[in-house]
Amino acid sequence: MESIIMGEELKIEKAVRPRSSVMIVGLSGWGNAGEVSTFTVRYLIDKLGAERIGEVSSEGFYNYQIQRPIVSIKGGVIESYNPPTNELYYCEGKAGGDGEISLILLLGSEPHLNWPRYAQTLLKLAERLNVKRIYTIGGYLADVDHESEPHITATTNNSNLTEELKRAGVKLTDYTGPTSIYSEVLWQAKRRGLDVISLWCAVPIYVRGPYPKAAYHVLRKLLHLIGINLDLRDLKRKAASSEVQITAEAMSDPELRRLVESLRRQRALLEKEPSYMV
Numbered sequence: 001m002e003s004i005i006m007g008e009e010l011k012i013e014k015a016v017r018p019r020s021s022v023m024i025v026g027l028s029g030w031g032n033a034g035e036v037s038t039f040t041v042r043y044l045i046d047k048l049g050a051e052r053i054g055e056v057s058s059e060g061f062y063n064y065q066i067q068r069p070i071v072s073i074k075g076g077v078i079e080s081y082n083p084p085t086n087e088l089y090y091c092e093g094k095a096g097g098d099g100e101i102s103l104i105l106l107l108g109s110e111p112h113l114n115w116p117r118y119a120q121t122l123l124k125l126a127e128r129l130n131v132k133r134i135y136t137i138g139g140y141l142a143d144v145d146h147e148s149e150p151h152i153t154a155t156t157n158n159s160n161l162t163e164e165l166k167r168a169g170v171k172l173t174d175y176t177g178p179t180s181i182y183s184e185v186l187w188q189a190k191r192r193g194l195d196v197i198s199l200w201c202a203v204p205i206y207v208r209g210p211y212p213k214a215a216y217h218v219l220r221k222l223l224h225l226i227g228i229n230l231d232l233r234d235l236k237r238k239a240a241s242s243e244v245q246i247t248a249e250a251m252s253d254p255e256l257r258r259l260v261e262s263l264r265r266q267r268a269l270l271e272k273e274p275s276y277m278v
Contacts, residue, residue: 009121012054016090018102021129022226025122025136027086029110031180034203034211036139040218041107043235048091050105056086061111061118084109088125101226104129115184123189134189134196135222136182139214142202145263146246150217151202155183157190161197168224173200197225204263206256207246213239 026032026041044050062084069083086108093100104125111118126134144151153173154165162172182198189196199222201214216232216239223230250260 008059009057009117010054010125011057012088014051014053014090016053016092016102016129018090018092018104018130020100021102021104021131023104023106023122023126023129023131023134024222025106025134025182025185027106027108027110027136027181029180031110031138031140031182031200033139033141034201034207034214035209036201036203036211036214036218037137038107039210039212040137040215040222041105043215043219044091044103045089045105045107047230048103050089050091050103052087053090054088056088056106056108056118056121058083058085060114062109063112066112067109101132101228102129104131110181115181116188118181119184119188122185123192123194126189126194127192131194134185134194135225136185136196136198137218137222138180138182138198138200139203139211140200141205141207143263143266144202144204145260146204146207146213146243147264150214152217152221153200155186155198155200156196157186158195161195164225165197168221170199170221204246206259210242212242215239 024041024044026037026039028035028038032038064083067084069081071078071082072080086106089105089107091103091105093102106122122134125131142151152170154170155173155175156162156165165172186196186198199218201218203211203214212235216235219230219232219235223232250256
């Protein structure tokens, strides 16, 4: 397939021109606890049958000593060499709250270097593809148990969106500390007048690997905000199965069981106390 180059950082393999679209970003790395970010976007790609349309180049964005390229060698002969990827997918014309809306899905790895240039690349793409809003997905480890409903918070670069988030049942973030590439995107997009919402989900500190329960609850909020319907029953079943498995592991591991029981007691106490004491 012939590529359409949009600068050194962006390679578009298939030209698309949606009338209106939203971009959903899921990146591995620091903000991907429980693989919530990448799992959620990968699920959407598979569920919607989204088509790959290009990629963001890895050159200049990654420290290969931190995240090494993957090589395949057979019989002493190198067959493939794959640096970190940032793949772009497209799904056309889903019914949204304001009519037909297309989805631009980015599945990749958080860059180690040149955050401003990476964010600028995404925003140039957003401008070209008539993106009206960007959503980023993140996960963080927290002192919560796997039986409680995942705690979802949001950050936006437009104060006019806070009421919309509250109506969707999403709590607004209060946080000061180290951050992810998503904050760079939020800040640069604010200067351009493009709305961004960053959804974050708490993941139990003892969870290892994918945490479908978090992805399920994030997707419910995300789809509500976008205004499209999608059958998530398969993901709900996977989330329930995962919860049963984690409970079984806790029952067979005394140390893990004590941790889970401690977090349950903590949750019960917080639910009983008035909010001004929390």
